[in-house]
Amino acid sequence: MNHRTFIPALLGLLALAFTAAAGTDPVPRFPYQILRHDLAVDLDLERQFITASDRITLRPDGARPGEGLELLLRRGLEVTAVLYDGEKTRFTTGPADLSHFEAEADSEDVVFYARAQALRLELPSGAAGRDSFTVQVEYRGEIRDSLEGADFSREYVAMEVTGIVSGQGVYLGPEGIFYPALPQQLFTFSLSATVPEDWRTVSEGKDGEAQVKDGRRTETWTSRQPVDGFHLIAGRFEVKEVDHEGISVRTYFFPDTTGLDQRYLAATKDYLSLYNELLGPYPFEKFAVVENFFATGYGMPSFTLLGSEVLRLPFIIGISLGHEICHNWWGNSVYLDYVSGNWCEGLTTYCADYLYKERRSPAEAAEYRQGLLRDYLAYTHEHNDFPLTEFVMRHNPAQRAVGYGKSAMVYHMLRHRVGEEAFWRSLQWFYRDYQYKFATWGDLQRVFEAESGQPLGDLFHQWVQRAGAPHLVMQGPMLTRLPEAWRVSFPLAQDQPGEPYNLSLPVKISGADRDTVVHVPVNQAAVQVDVTVPFEPLRLAVDPDFDLFRRLDPAEIAPSLAETFGARDLVIVLPDQAVPELRAAYEELAAQFNRRGEYRIVGSSELTPEARDAGAVFFLGRPPENPAIPASWLPGQPWEMAPGAYRLLGGEYRDPNAALLAVMRHPADPGKTAAFFAGESPEAVREAGRKLTHYGKYSYLLFFGGKNQLKGSWEVSGGPLTYNFQNPNATR
Ligand SMILES: [Zn+2]
Structure with a gap:
């Protein structure tokens, strides 16, 4: 899901732009700071139109006498008047300055600026010398982004809707600049929104008594906590509310959404209790689960906005x-200073998604960590990897694998380094000290160092500032019998490019009836590891529970569809011998996979062995339909695609709408994958094919009529970081 805040990506560049505009200032600066917005908005749903008045309280911050004020406002909104301390003042509007962003024409900054107009105000020379003053901006206009393409996906964040006023509902976000703004400001606000009498509104903060007059309802939201932006959501909601330890817990659902409110209210209470205890008191007066009329999965301070379909998804x-x-x-009360990298998605993932697994069982926690490493292996390579200091937000699986996955693993390793108590105490301290402030990775480091009493520069440097991950290679272990013990020795190398990492290497040694895990410090490219245990070792495993962030060996994980789609080179092979309707269905599917044009699509008659073996390969259709499938690859596989029958793990499945997916290690290179997908009919291909990308982590999938029947991953025997002393070949 997506954490929302004000204009994420552009802050760094924008600061530079302001510096340039100001001429000689050596550091980025805004001559005025916004202290408060008092915004009144009237929503005309039929005309998709807003009429607004924003009284902005500002404080000079190094402004020169007579220096003007430049605010940003959504393009297309018409400013009708500006008042300085109640008196009309002169203003101009014009395009926001785009000239600093030429280098990256499609960056978020440019996209944001394309939405903005600049509102330039003249201020009397006395303004710069005052403690504070108010500027009132009156404006109006249509706001109606298209909803086309709005889509919720775990892997891809779709085109953004930044503002829409309609009879179905209202979404106005700070990224859509529906009120005059400056970037990277923290301010309090009040928002009065007027809607039809049977509508309700939601924003950050706390609501007061609603006023109803002439069939119109006005609700007022105020935030005593500083925010970096606020939303206006409205709809024909039914509201349910319960109190939880002084926090108002609410659902805002559409009338036909029944039977979900009690479950959402109960779950919200549980989560609030969990984090109150773990991290410190919840910072707001309410938490609301709000249904949206288009697909979103957003989290804002004190509410979450979930599309109607999203609300019903099982997870x-x-x-x-x-x-x-x-x-x-994390993110909505300790704010993100994006300039130094987004530390907050990894921390939230660690304190939420990951922690829920850990609280269920150590095995589920290890499996989750393995999944993070698997995604990193599947989706990143030297050309798209990047350090966490450069992570802003995710747009694709590689950014997710680093910005969420690697980042979560950094917190995991930090927890091991400083210890359980110091870890959670540091987070509580960080929350207390940085509440309603912008915080960076550097701030986290300072807090963890102070609380744990140890320098952590090496850890933050190698995991946060550096791209990539260590790759570990174990060489043949030796076992030595000592008088009272056994010694296990093996050479261990890190063969990734660049400096060796400083690691606390978990080594697990298992005997007949017990095992032990020791952590061996490793800080060179090649070391000799010696571990002595008081029992006879039968098995050795390096980092068997995936406690280190590292580049896995492909043999440590089952081949998966995600790995196939994440490959740097993928060729998709169409079945030239399939009947035309079937081939057409496969062609559509291939085009769907290749929406972003990253892959090659060829017919089976065009595929050369070189192209087949150059990267990952995905064969569509069964062998007779797709003659490019090498006959020598298939014998011995735990699956078979015979006409009319699919065999999988010993079972045989006959269904007129069956479809089977199987992924194996590429026979030409076990670091790559070969995938196969076939369906009995064009419908089977379409219906199952549409769903494939939701099952990325699996090695095999069986569908009947688009409904999943079987899914799973092939068993892996442990890979090159494990060793069996009794039968050395068994686990290699
Ligand atoms: Zn998040």
Whole structure:
């Protein structure tokens, strides 16, 4: 899910732009700071039109006498008047300055600026010398982004809707600049919104008594906590409310959404209790689960906005709701200073998605960590990897694998380094000290160092400032019998490019009836590891529970569809011998996979062995339909695609609408994958094919009529970081 805040990406560049505009200032600066917005908005749903008045309280911050004020406002809104301390003052509007962003024409900054107009105000020379003053901006206009393409996906964040006023509902976000703004400001606000009598509104903060007059309802939201932006959501909601330890817990659902409110209210209460205890008191007066009329999964301070379909997805209450609630600590009250990298998605993932697994069982926690490493292996390579200091927000699986996955693993390793108590105490301290302030990775480091009493520069440097991950290679272990013990020795190398990492290497040694895990400090490219245990070792495993962030060996994980789609080179092979309707269905599917044009699509008659073996390969259709499938690859596989029958793990399945997916290690290179997908009919191909990308982590999938029947991953025997002393070949 997506954490929302004000204009994420552009802050760094914008600061530079302001510096340039100001001429000689050596550091970025805004001559005025916004202290408060008092915004009144009247919503005309039929005309998709707003009429607004924003009284902005400002404080000079190094302004020169007579220096003007430049605010940003959504383009297309018409400013009708500006008042300085109640008196009309002169203003101009014009395009926001785009000239600083030429280098990256499609960056978020440019996209944001394309939405903005600049509102330039003249201020009397006395303004710069005052403690504070107010500027009132009157404006109006249509706001109606298209909803086309709004889509919720775990992997891809779709085109953003930044503002829409309609009879179905209202979404106005700070990224859509529906009120005059400056970037990276923290301010309090009040928002009065007027809607039809049977509508309700939601924003950050706390609501007061609603006023109803002439069929119109006005609700007022105020925030005593400084925010970095605020929203206006409205709809024909039914509101349910319960009190939880002084916090108002609410659902705002559409009338035909029944039977979900009690579950959401109960789950919200549980999450609030969890984080109150773990991290410190919840910072707001309310938390609301709000249904949206288009697909979103957003978390804002004190509420979450979930599309109608999203609200009904099975994993939302158990995981995503908790993740969004956790963002009220990380990101929505301790704010993100994006300039130095987004530290907050990894921390939220660690305190939510990951922690829920850990609280169920150590095995589920290890499996989750393995999944993070698997995604990193599947989706990143030297050309798209980046350090966490450069993570802003995710747009694709590689950014997710680093910005969420690697980042969560950094907190995991930090926890091991400083210890359980110091870890949670540091987070509580960080929350207390940085509440309603912008915080950076550097601030986290300072707090953890102070609380744990140890320098952590090496850890933050190698995991946060550096791209990539260590790759570990174990060489043949030796076993030595000592008088009272056994010694296990093996050479261990890190063969990634660049400096060796400083690691606390978990080594697990198992005997007949017990095992032990020791942590061996490793800080060179090649070391000799010696571990002595008081029992006879039968098995050795390096980092068997995936406690280190590292580049896995492909043999440590089952081949998966995600790994196939994440490959740097993927060729998709169409079945030239399939009947035309079937081939057409496969062609559509291939085009769907290749929406972003990253892959090659070829017919089976065009595929050369070189192209087949150059990267990952995905064969569509069964062998007779797709003659490019090498006959020598298939014998011995635990699956078979015969006409009319699919065999999988010993079972045989006959269904007129069956479809089977299987992924194996590429026979030409076990670091890559070969995938196969076939369906009995064009419908089977379409219906199952549409769903494939939701099952990325699996090695095999069986569908009947688009409904999943079987899914799973092939068993892996342990990979090159394990060793069996009794039967050395058994686990290699
Ligand atoms: Zn998040």
